[in-house]
Amino acid sequence: MKPLVFKNKIKNRLILDMSWISNINTSDIPEIKNKNIQMGNRSFKVSELFQVTGEDCNNIKILKSNSYLVNIGNDLKYKTICIEGDAGIGLAKNMNSGTVILKGNASEAACSGMKGGSVYIYGNAGNRLCCLPTGKNEGILDGFIYIQKNVGSDSITRMRRGNIVIGGNIGNNSCYELISGSITILGKIGKSFCVNAKRGTIFAKDSSIAKNYIKASSTDLTFYNFYRININKMTNRKLIKSICPQRYFGTKKERKLVELFVI
Amino acid sequence: MKINGLHIENTFAEAFNMKASRVIVTADNIKWAKNACMSFTGFATSVIACGVEAGIEKEIKKTETPDGRPGYSILLFSMSRSQLEKQLETRAGQCILTCPTTALFSGLEGEDMIPLGKNLKYFGDGYQISKKIGARRFWRIPVMDGEFLCEETTARVPAIGGGNFLLLSKNRNSCLAACEIAVNVMSKLDNVITPFPGGVVRSGSKVGSKYKALIASTNDAFCPSLKGITNSDLNKDVSSVMEIVINGLTKEDIDKAIRESLIAISKSKYKKDILSVSAGNYGGKLGQYHFHLREILK
Numbered sequence: 001m002k003p004l005v006f007k008n009k010i011k012n013r014l015i016l017d018m019s020w021i022s023n024i025n026t027s028d029i030p031e032i033k034n035k036n037i038q039m040g041n042r043s044f045k046v047s048e049l050f051q052v053t054g055e056d057c058n059n060i061k062i063l064k065s066n067s068y069l070v071n072i073g074n075d076l077k078y079k080t081i082c083i084e085g086d087a088g089i090g091l092a093k094n095m096n097s098g099t100v101i102l103k104g105n106a107s108e109a110a111c112s113g114m115k116g117g118s119v120y121i122y123g124n125a126g127n128r129l130c131c132l133p134t135g136k137n138e139g140i141l142d143g144f145i146y147i148q149k150n151v152g153s154d155s156i157t158r159m160r161r162g163n164i165v166i167g168g169n170i171g172n173n174s175c176y177e178l179i180s181g182s183i184t185i186l187g188k189i190g191k192s193f194c195v196n197a198k199r200g201t202i203f204a205k206d207s208s209i210a211k212n213y214i215k216a217s218s219t220d221l222t223f224y225n226f227y228r229i230n231i232n233k234m235t236n237r238k239l240i241k242s243i244c245p246q247r248y249f250g251t252k253k254e255r256k257l258v259e260l261f262v263i
Numbered sequence: 264m265k266i267n268g269l270h271i272e273n274t275f276a277e278a279f280n281m282k283a284s285r286v287i288v289t290a291d292n293i294k295w296a297k298n299a300c301m302s303f304t305g306f307a308t309s310v311i312a313c314g315v316e317a318g319i320e321k322e323i324k325k326t327e328t329p330d331g332r333p334g335y336s337i338l339l340f341s342m343s344r345s346q347l348e349k350q351l352e353t354r355a356g357q358c359i360l361t362c363p364t365t366a367l368f369s370g371l372e373g374e375d376m377i378p379l380g381k382n383l384k385y386f387g388d389g390y391q392i393s394k395k396i397g398a399r400r401f402w403r404i405p406v407m408d409g410e411f412l413c414e415e416t417t418a419r420v421p422a423i424g425g426g427n428f429l430l431l432s433k434n435r436n437s438c439l440a441a442c443e444i445a446v447n448v449m450s451k452l453d454n455v456i457t458p459f460p461g462g463v464v465r466s467g468s469k470v471g472s473k474y475k476a477l478i479a480s481t482n483d484a485f486c487p488s489l490k491g492i493t494n495s496d497l498n499k500d501v502s503s504v505m506e507i508v509i510n511g512l513t514k515e516d517i518d519k520a521i522r523e524s525l526i527a528i529s530k531s532k533y534k535k536d537i538l539s540v541s542a543g544n545y546g547g548k549l550g551q552y553h554f555h556l557r558e559i560l561k
Contacts, residue, residue, distance in 0.1 A: 142395060161395055182394065199392070220409020222366050223394070223401075226330035230396050259392075 127152030213248035267529035276542035277550035283422030285370030289334030299362035315350035318456030373418030380413030426517035437536035445524035
C-alpha cells in the first residue's frame with residue numbers, strides 16, 4: 001500500500017495543531033479530506049490545507065512541513081510518520097509507540113513525555129527536548145531518540161528509561177535529575193550537566209564532565225560493546241567507534257550511581 | 264527400501280509435543296563460551312530424570328552475536344512450561360552466571376515469554392542495573408570479574424522431542440562410527456539437537472518394567488545379548504544397536520535431520536556393517552508425531 005501523504009499548502013503563518021494525524025484510522029481518502037480541523041479562529045477541511053494522496057493510514061508522510069505545524073505525532077500509537085521539512089513545538093509529545101522520522105529541524109519540547117517508540121531527527125532539536133509534559137513528573141519514560149545534530153538547552157529532564165543518542169552538542173542545564181536510561185552525546189556538553197542525577201548511563205566524547213565522576217575499572221566492557229553494537233544498528237551509522245572507553249562510576253559529591261563512559 | 268545400499272525398515276519414530284526455548288551464550292573467547300555451555304547442557308539428556316533435554320545447537324560467529332563476542336546457541340526442551348522455566352533459571356544461575364566473562368541472551372522471539380535473568384538479577388544485591396533497548400530488557404549484574412549481562416526473558420515455543428532412528432549393526436565399532444557421522448551432520452543443522460552424550464544412546468527403553476517403581480526399562484527387543492531368550496526384533500547377524508534421539512523446533516527440522524544424516528551414513532564406508540535402520544515407537548498410540556523413515560527418505 002502507498003503511504004498516506006499530506007502535502008502542506010498553507011501559505012499564512014498560523015500555528016496548526018497536527019495531533020489529529022495520530023488518530024487517523026481510515027484509508028478512506030474522501031473522509032480524511034473532509035475532516036474539519038481548526039487553524040487560528042477558523043475551521044478548515046483537511047483538503048483546504050493539505051493535498052492528500054495514498055491510502056496506508058499506518059504509514060504517513062508529511063511533505064513541505066514547517067515549524068508552524070505543531071504536535072505532530074502527539075500520542076502516537078503503532079504508526080510511522082515521516083516528515084520532510086521542519087516540525088513545530090511538541091513533536092512526538094506523549095508518544096506511545098511507532099516511529100517518527102523528521103528530515104529537518106525540530107522546534108522546542110520535542111519528545112516530551114514520550115513513553116515508547118522511536119524518533120529520528122535528522123537535523124537539530126530545539127530547547128527542552130524531553131521536557132516535563134503538563135501534569136507529569138518525567139520527561140521521558142521509554143523509547144529511542146536519535147538527533148543527528150545539536151540539541152538546545154534545558155533538555156532531557158527527569159528521564160526515567162530509554163535511549164537517547166545526540167550526534168552533536170547539547171546546551172546548558174541538560175539531563176537534570178536523571179533517574180535512569182542511557183544517553184549518548186557525541187559533541188560538546190553545556191554547563192550544569194546532569195545535576196541531581198540519581199542513576200543512568202552517559203556515553204560522552206566531551207571529557208570535561210568526567211571531573212565530577214569517580215574513575216572506575218574498565219576491564220569488563222561487555223555491556224559497552226553490546227550497547228555500541230545496538231546503537232550503531234539502530235541508527236544505521238557507526239556513531240560509537242571507540243572500543244576502549246574510560247569508565248567512571250558514581251558522582252564525586254553525592255555518590256549517586258551514575259555511570260559515564262568517555263568514548 | 265535401500266538408500267545407496269543402506270537398508271531402511273518400514274517403520275516410524277514416535278515423537279512428542281514439547282516446549283522449547285533457545286538461549287545464546289557468549290564469552291570473551293570460544294573456549295569459555297563452550298565451558299559455560301557444556302556445564303549448562305550437562306545432565307540434560309532426558310526429561311525422565313533431568314527435567315529438561317538440552318544441547319548445543321551451533322557455534323555463533325562474533326559478527327552474529329548480540330554483543331560481538333563468540334558464542335553458542337543452546338536449545339532446551341521440556342514437557343511443561345514450569346519445568347522449562349525452573350531448569351532454565353537454575354542452569355543459567357549455576358552454569359552461566361558463574362562462568363567467567365559470559366553473557367546470556369534470548370535466542371528466540373515470541374509472545375510467550377519465560378524468565379531468564381528476571382530473577383537472577385537479585386544476585387546483584389541492589390547494584391544490578393536495568394537497561395532497556397527497544398522492547399528488550401537486559402540486566403547488568405556486578406560480579407567479581409566485571410559484569411554479567413543477561414536478558415530478562417526469552418521466548419518459549421512449541422517443539423517436538425523424541426524423533427529418532429536406530430542403527431542395527433554387525434559390530435559395535437562400525438555402529439558407533441556411523442552414529443558419529445550422523446551426529447556430525449546434525450550438528451551443522453539449525454533448530455535441532457541430539458541431547459544424549461555425544462548425541463548417541465545405547466540404552467533405548469521400552470515403556471514399563473517388571474519392577475513396579477520403574478516407568479521405563481531396557482528395550483529387550485533390541486538388546487543383542489538377549490537374542491533367543493526374549494521376543495527379539497534382531498536377526499542373528501546384529502550384534503550392536505545404537506539410537507540417535509533428535510529434538511527439533513518443527514517436524515520439518517527433524518525430517519531434514521533424519522534424511523541428511525542417513526544419507527551421510529549411506530555414503531560412508533561403515534554402511535557395509537549397518538544391516539538396517541529402524542526407529543523407536545510405542546505402537547503409534549503415545550506420540551503426536553510419527554516420522555516414517557521411508558517417507559522421509561523418498
